[in-house]
Amino acid sequence: MGLDTKPLSTLHEISSYNVADFPVPTGREEEWRFTPLSRLRGLHNGKAEITGGVVVEVDVAPEATVETVGREDPRIGRAYxxxxxxxxxxxxxxxxxxxxxxxxxxxxxxxxxxxxxxxGGAAYGHILVDVGPMAQAVVVLDHRGGALYADNVEFDVAEGATLKVVSLQDWDDDAVHVSHHHARIGKDATFRSFVVTLGGDLVRLSPSVSYTAPGGEADLTGLYFADAGQHLEHRLLVDHTVPNCRSNVTYKGALQGDGAHAVWIGDVIIRAEAEGTDTYELNRNLILTDGARADSVPNLEILTGEVAGAGHASASGRIDDEQIFYLQARGIPFQEARRLVVHGFFAQLLEKIEVPEIRERVLSAVEAELAR
Structure with missing residues (x-):
């Protein structure tokens, strides 16, 4: 399968299964200008040789099945x-x-x-979650350990189905992970994603959504916490190609330490044929110390005047001094006051994690970050 020469939009113009159809990034391209290419250790130019550095194991629900297949399986690459x-x-x-x-x-x-x-080694991977018509499922992707890893994850959500996904990037400090998550949403289907990115030296995650029929709904939520030297990058694309679909994107992050860097790119395309679209995207960054940097770029491309709603918002800033003063004036020490403000910043997002043990794990991880 080769190059798709029909432009998707001015935001995303090329799609292909063949590596040769994409030039080696130099860092001057819009899609790579925030990513420190030298820290990808060869994932971007073909020099990262496979050393078998990742193991995938599935604890499957009794109502579902799990298989290990080769690239020739016709389901692979069908959705993305x-x-x-x-x-x-x-x-x-x-x-x-x-x-x-x-x-x-x-x-x-x-x-x-x-x-x-x-x-500890280099690896490439592929995961497909195929949810049949009218089915309902919750999936947790749990990433841990050390690796140099690039993968694609397909979520194929059929008519009337509901899929809820929690993806945790809880890698060791030296890990590098570049991943694409794509959801293909059928008629009246619902896809809800919650991304948590905490660990790793460099993590670049690209969630994307496409629709095949009217009535589809996507809710993409993310939480990230970058420490000194970490590069955490999230690049989202919601591609509205059919009428009367909905999408909502909410990502929040906190940063602390010298060289902590968070990047959030939110691209939403509403095509000419996607009348009745209702979409909104929001990104907020809380910068806790000097030396940290957040880049936030929302992009909304509207090719029809018949939309139900479309908007975006983005803001990055420090903890409000008045909030800290208010808490300290009531006898709360500074560090505890700071912790309460960060908890309040993330509280609404954490409530959306429907798996209690995962919610508690993320809350504990945020506590550990604040204790550093």
């Missing part, structure tokens, strides 16, 4: 075509793909947990 060189490299280089299937009208009795464990 790579949109940059690293994604295409991962597609052409993975050895085995993990496929989780939730059959028609099934309702999973427990979360399906996909454990991705890095063992």
């Amino acid at each position: 075509v790579p949109a940059d060189r690293v994604s295409a490299q991962a597609y052409s280089s993975f050895e085995k793909a993990t496929v989780v299937t939730v059959p028609r009208e099934a309702v999973t009795s427990k979360p399906i947990v996909i454990n991705v464990r890095g063992t």
